[in-house]
Amino acid sequence: MALLSTKVVTTAIATVIVGGSLVIFNGSQTIDNVKSQLVDFKDRIVKYESNENVLAGKVRSKVTTIAVLNNTIANHKATITELKKKIAGFEAEIAELKKAAGADQLKISNLQAEVSRIQSLLDAELAAHTATKAALAGLQVQYNDEVAAHNVTKQEKSSTESELIKANEKVNELKVQSDAVAADTAGKVPMTQAEIDALEAVRIHPIEEPDSPQTPLAPVDPTE
Numbered sequence: 027m028a029l030l031s032t033k034v035v036t037t038a039i040a041t042v043i044v045g046g047s048l049v050i051f052n053g054s055q056t057i058d059n060v061k062s063q064l065v066d067f068k069d070r071i072v073k074y075e076s077n078e079n080v081l082a083g084k085v086r087s088k089v090t091t092i093a094v095l096n097n098t099i100a101n102h103k104a105t106i107t108e109l110k111k112k113i114a115g116f117e118a119e120i121a122e123l124k125k126a127a128g129a130d131q132l133k134i135s136n137l138q139a140e141v142s143r144i145q146s147l148l149d150a151e152l153a154a155h156t157a158t159k160a161a162l163a164g165l166q167v168q169y170n171d172e173v174a175a176h177n178v179t180k181q182e183k184s185s186t187e188s189e190l191i192k193a194n195e196k197v198n199e200l201k202v203q204s205d206a207v208a209a210d211t212a213g214k215v216p217m218t219q220a221e222i223d224a225l226e227a228v229r230i231h232p233i234e235e236p237d238s239p240q241t242p243l244a245p246v247d248p249t250e
Contacts, residue, residue: 060193067190074183081176088169095162102155109148116141 120137123130 060197064190064193064197067186067193070186071183071190074179074186078176078179078183081172081179084172085169085176088165088172092162092165092169095158095165098158099155099162102151102158105151106148106155109144109151112144113141113148116144 116137120134120141123134123137
């Protein structure tokens with residue numbers, strides 16, 4: 027029995043003997059699941075990081091384009107205002123010429139032609155202004171969608187990172203426990219399979235009682 031007192035069966039991730047019965051570690055599936063989950067967390071974070079960068083790039087691009095369109099719209103407005111002023115000025119001049127005696131018809135015709143030309147420019151500018159505003163409105167919708175998607179991705183990434191931290195904490199707890207078991211069993215020889223099988227074969231037999239009681243010894247006379 028001295029041999030058995032110096033032998034242990036490794037606990038933690040091994041077969042153990044408890045109270046004379048064989049106990050099998052059945053946590054392999056759990057450990058495999060944790061390993062798979064850690065890999066999944068890592069892959070998801072990498073994917074979220076990639077998506078976040080792509081979406082951030084799109085958002086920055088939209089911001090730049092929106093700024094350009096806003097500047098274009100401002101230029102359209104300035105041009106439209108300037109063209110309207112020119113038309114109003116020419117029309118006022120034409121009205122004055124028509125009032126004068128012996129109106130200069132040639133000059134009036136030239137001014138009217140200039141008004142028509144400027145009106146064409148104004149119409150084109152107004153059409154461009156309308157198109158630019160429509161493009162800006164559509165771009166604003168895309169921008170809002172991409173910002174929302176970017177925020178969702180950031181939240182999912184943050185949530186996954188939190189879960190990964192929790193998982194790593196649990197892994198560290200398991201490591202501490204495993205290290206403690208390793209320290210407790212350091213230098214001790216694990217039982218061999220043959221010794222485990224021998225333990226299973228051991229049967230304890232009760233001591234047999236004699237059929238009849240033994241005859242008691244006669245008392246000894248101390249004076250003899």
